[in-house]
Amino acid sequence: MKLPFYQPDAATSTRFLFFTGKGGVGKTSLSCATALKLVEAGKRVLLVSTDPASNLDEVLETKLTNQPTPIAGAPGLDAMNINPVEAAAAYRERLIGPMRGLLPEAALRSMEEQLSGSCTVEIAAFDEFSGLIGNPDAAKDYDHVIFDTAPTGHTLRLMSLAKAWDQFLDKNTSGTSCLGPLAGLEKQRVIYEATVNTLADASATTLVLVSRPQGAALREAERTSKELRAIGVGNQCLVVNGTFETDCPEDVTAQAMQQRGLSALTAASEFISSMPSFIVPLRPINILGIGGLRVLLSGDGQGKCVKADESGWTPPEMESLEDLVATIEQQGNGVIMTMGKGGVGKTTVAAAIAVMLARRGHSVHLSTTDPAAHVAQTLHGKVEGLTLSKIDPAAETAAYQGEVMLAQGAAMDDAGRALLEEDLRSPCTEEIAVFRAFAREVGRGTGRFVVLDTAPTGHTLLLLDASEAYQRELERQARSTQPEEVLKLLERLRDPDFTRILLVTLPEATPVHEAAALQEDLLRARIEPFAWVINQSLLNSGSCDPLLQCREASEHRYLREVVEKQAKRTAWLPWQAEEPVGPDALAHLASSSLLQARGDVIQTL
Amino acid sequence: MKTIQVYDPPMCCSTGICGTDIDPDLVNFAAMLSQLGTHDIKVERFNLGQQPMAFVQNPAVKALLDKEGAEVLPLIFWDGEVHLKGRYPTKDERPGWFRAALGKEEEAS
Numbered sequence: 001m002k003l004p005f006y007q008p009d010a011a012t013s014t015r016f017l018f019f020t021g022k023g024g025v026g027k028t029s030l031s032c033a034t035a036l037k038l039v040e041a042g043k044r045v046l047l048v049s050t051d052p053a054s055n056l057d058e059v060l061e062t063k064l065t066n067q068p069t070p071i072a073g074a075p076g077l078d079a080m081n082i083n084p085v086e087a088a089a090a091y092r093e094r095l096i097g098p099m100r101g102l103l104p105e106a107a108l109r110s111m112e113e114q115l116s117g118s119c120t121v122e123i124a125a126f127d128e129f130s131g132l133i134g135n136p137d138a139a140k141d142y143d144h145v146i147f148d149t150a151p152t153g154h155t156l157r158l159m160s161l162a163k164a165w166d167q168f169l170d171k172n173t174s175g176t177s178c179l180g181p182l183a184g185l186e187k188q189r190v191i192y193e194a195t196v197n198t199l200a201d202a203s204a205t206t207l208v209l210v211s212r213p214q215g216a217a218l219r220e221a222e223r224t225s226k227e228l229r230a231i232g233v234g235n236q237c238l239v240v241n242g243t244f245e246t247d248c249p250e251d252v253t254a255q256a257m258q259q260r261g262l263s264a265l266t267a268a269s270e271f272i273s274s275m276p277s278f279i280v281p282l283r284p285i286n287i288l289g290i291g292g293l294r295v296l297l298s299g300d301g302q303g304k305c306v307k308a309d310e311s312g313w314t315p316p317e318m319e320s321l322e323d324l325v326a327t328i329e330q331q332g333n334g335v336i337m338t339m340g341k342g343g344v345g346k347t348t349v350a351a352a353i354a355v356m357l358a359r360r361g362h363s364v365h366l367s368t369t370d371p372a373a374h375v376a377q378t379l380h381g382k383v384e385g386l387t388l389s390k391i392d393p394a395a396e397t398a399a400y401q402g403e404v405m406l407a408q409g410a411a412m413d414d415a416g417r418a419l420l421e422e423d424l425r426s427p428c429t430e431e432i433a434v435f436r437a438f439a440r441e442v443g444r445g446t447g448r449f450v451v452l453d454t455a456p457t458g459h460t461l462l463l464l465d466a467s468e469a470y471q472r473e474l475e476r477q478a479r480s481t482q483p484e485e486v487l488k489l490l491e492r493l494r495d496p497d498f499t500r501i502l503l504v505t506l507p508e509a510t511p512v513h514e515a516a517a518l519q520e521d522l523l524r525a526r527i528e529p530f531a532w533v534i535n536q537s538l539l540n541s542g543s544c545d546p547l548l549q550c551r552e553a554s555e556h557r558y559l560r561e562v563v564e565k566q567a568k569r570t571a572w573l574p575w576q577a578e579e580p581v582g583p584d585a586l587a588h589l590a591s592s593s594l595l596q597a598r599g600d601v602i603q604t605l
Numbered sequence: 606m607k608t609i610q611v612y613d614p615p616m617c618c619s620t621g622i623c624g625t626d627i628d629p630d631l632v633n634f635a636a637m638l639s640q641l642g643t644h645d646i647k648v649e650r651f652n653l654g655q656q657p658m659a660f661v662q663n664p665a666v667k668a669l670l671d672k673e674g675a676e677v678l679p680l681i682f683w684d685g686e687v688h689l690k691g692r693y694p695t696k697d698e699r700p701g702w703f704r705a706a707l708g709k710e711e712e713a714s
Binding site: 095096098099102103104106107109110111113114115117119404408411412413415416418419420423424426428429432 | 614615616617618619620622627629632633635636637639640653654655657658660661667670671674675696699
């Protein structure tokens, strides 16, 4: 399959461009490089990140806010982050600010608490997002608005919210319905309608599905494509980022990597040929700064690799995943959570730990909070003692609605039940239902091991934020009908003997720095990570391919950064010639150590 | 024409479903108000989280908030007089409300 090289064209590009896809596929790099191309063709471009854990700052080497900021070295390019927590703070301030001095402090505080819930956070971000698309005046100074979105699950929710609220308002009959925090924004309804229309207009909006030449990423792109088509976003194309070909026939690692990419593309050929599809080759360097971004879409040059002097460099001390498991299992029960940026392999690491614990005779439950996760595919097969589940937002919402009607509806008259049923259809209900499901999964760790694969950082941060907001609200209430697992959630997450958090990263700049920022956020919430896991390392791969050699050398500083600055304990996992799918491959991965790494690659082929 | 004014604590919706707990008295009360509103009764409802200005502009509400704090909410007024403070009417009280408001027993929607 020979696909054309991705070259954004100022003459044919739509006004709105959305870059979406699984975590770690290169959405931020590609959206920045595209913005740069358009700017260099004389256009004015606004680049917007909707990821709560945005990496635009690092890639553009510029401190960004929720207002457009000019980017040095790229005249005509402005960039901004829509940070949901900050958007919610601004929304709160809009309501509370004018009341200062007019209302007593206690009343202001209770307003603030109510407006700190996860639904407010979600709505406020959505409001800023749709303001840029649906309000004709908002971005009128720009020829193009490019959205670098959060990993899939979060983005689907953001894009479908416009429709969800629109439909909810349409179907609402009582006029006293639950608009939640939207009530303060209700006058914007015309903007939400315009957002829905613009997203569906092929002459205005392009959805760029970004993937890697990798099975899981391509499958997720295909799912996203279908879901967004279903809500009307029809003008789509695909960019496969990081394709790799080697000129090194004797290099087993390079051959395996090339082969792995080819098989993934072949398996997805039907999807790939269903829409305009393009490739961007793997580059030897981390794509950072304006210079790095130019390399990404340069047709010929692969960027110069400045190799560090190898002499005298010894890798820092790192454990195997099995070593971590041996410590964890001493407790006999508890929760293990994998966290980190999208695409770093959280699901793989979670599944490998679950398999290993189960094979050592423990009762294990493997679950995920990621709406776009592929746990079952990664596990691919039954393991004795291991059960599997997934927090499915739609199913959780339906179950929660049913549960509330059953528990509360009994004490109500018919009119009350009808009103409650109607309000429970509010899009806000999903936030509560997912939060409770998260608490339930954590609670299951009291009697066994629960391994929780979390959604990419941004989504997880919002979940933890909701936990704290709920805790504050619960503390104010005398009467509570909340289940024990909700009441104890934060206490359990903060107990280092009960919850073990593994920060998973690749040995690259952005994933390491995102994990470091996540660690700081966790520490602020009094949750201490147990260990870091470095995944897909090329260390000791012994490659003779110059591009891979260069990537291996560039790992060094990040390995050192993790071991020496960030982590209490660090486990190391090698890059795999085949996607680690199935119990045996996962167990094998977990027992890999740095010393045997080189032998393994040769054995696999 | 009778007037009912409700000054709710900050909450997401008339039924409070976005909170950590759902109060059946609150939900039934919301349903009752929407029924009364279809009769010859003027129902006004304000939520501190969404319409704080209404709390400032009503001197009685403002004075009570200043004196007793946010716990005084909800405040429910009948024809401008405080009728209930700090809670919603219970199941047993609701029929009385219908009688007082409509002059007859009526509960079905």
